[in-house]
Amino acid sequence: MGAGHDFKPRILGFLCNWCSYAGADLCGVSRHQYPANLRVIRVMCSGRVDLEFVLRAFANGKDGVFVGGCWLGECHYNTEGNYDALSMMHLVKKLLECVGLNPDRLRLESVSASEGFRYGEVVTDFTTKLKDMGPIGTGEGIEQKALKLKLEAIRKLIPYIKLVEREKLRVRFKDKSEYEAFFASDELNSLFNDMIADKLAISQIMVLLQDQALSSGEIADSLGMNSTEVSKHLNNSARKRLVRFDESQKRYALA
Ligand code: FES
Numbered sequence: 062m063g064a065g066h067d068f069k070p071r072i073l074g075f076l077c078n079w080c081s082y083a084g085a086d087l088c089g090v091s092r093h094q095y096p097a098n099l100r101v102i103r104v105m106c107s108g109r110v111d112l113e114f115v116l117r118a119f120a121n122g123k124d125g126v127f128v129g130g131c132w133l134g135e136c137h138y139n140t141e142g143n144y145d146a147l148s149m150m151h152l153v154k155k156l157l158e159c160v161g162l163n164p165d166r167l168r169l170e171s172v173s174a175s176e177g178f179r180y181g182e183v184v185t186d187f188t189t190k191l192k193d194m195g196p197i198g199t200g201e202g203i204e205q206k207a208l209k210l211k212l213e214a215i216r217k218l219i220p221y222i223k224l225v226e227r228e229k230l231r232v233r234f235k236d237k238s239e240y241e242a243f244f245a246s247d248e249l250n251s252l253f254n255d256m257i258a259d260k261l262a263i264s265q266i267m268v269l270l271q272d273q274a275l276s277s278g279e280i281a282d283s284l285g286m287n288s289t290e291v292s293k294h295l296n297n298s299a300r301k302r303l304v305r306f307d308e309s310q311k312r313y314a315l316a
Pocket of ligand 1: 077078079080105106107108130131135136137138141142143
């Protein structure tokens with residue numbers, strides 16, 4: 062369902078200096094028309110785009126984030142950073158999905174310096190898709206307060222997520238389809254659930270309880286979570302002395 066013609070998505074683009082940035086330049090010089098919704102940050106390689114940059118962009122209200130890099134095998138550095146960018150993109154998409162945001166708000170594309178027309182095409186397509194999705198949060202039926210809380214919960218976990226990524230998720234495949242298959246595999250999903258999803262749920266509960274003590278039902282309603290899941294996380298957190306149950310209020314509070 063479209064979000065209306067008036068909505069102008071705010072997009073942050075990270076463009077590799079050697080390919081996509083030059084492609085964007087060529088697009089402009091060639092006078093190809095494309096929407097002006099994207100603000101550009103030039104990076105030396107798409108592999109420089111840290112997941113924290115992307116999540117901060119969403120936390121600052123961007124409706125979409127675009128990463129433009131060299132084609133696989135054509136990165137200008139020995140480290141072949143565009144493979145890392147691909148891996149980062151899949152991980153951030155899973156994090157977005159985990160908090161109820163549309164993972165398609167993040168897009169990575171390969172655009173070479175000679176592909177000015179292609180640059181205009183992919184930016185136009187991304188902008189159109191974001192228009193259909195609607196503003197971040199609102200488009201997913203998440204209130205702005207809850208959205209802020211969810212993104213803050215992810216932000217607090219970033220050092221831990223980076224550690225998991227380095228230890229367990231740093232993979233190198235030959236092409237995009239292999240990354241897609243890996244990140245959609247049962248093995249990866251189970252690892253993600255065990256190591257990240259539960260911690261992310263607890264992080265959301267902790268951020269929510271910073272303001273006030275709440276019952277498990279109120280927490281479940283505020284976060285749009287299943288109440289059994291919330292009770293499980295509260296019990297685990299109480300055992301670790303992260304939260305305590307206030308008998309007088311019949312509510313949970315930070316310990
Ligand atoms: Fe362009 Fe690495 S130099 S993606």
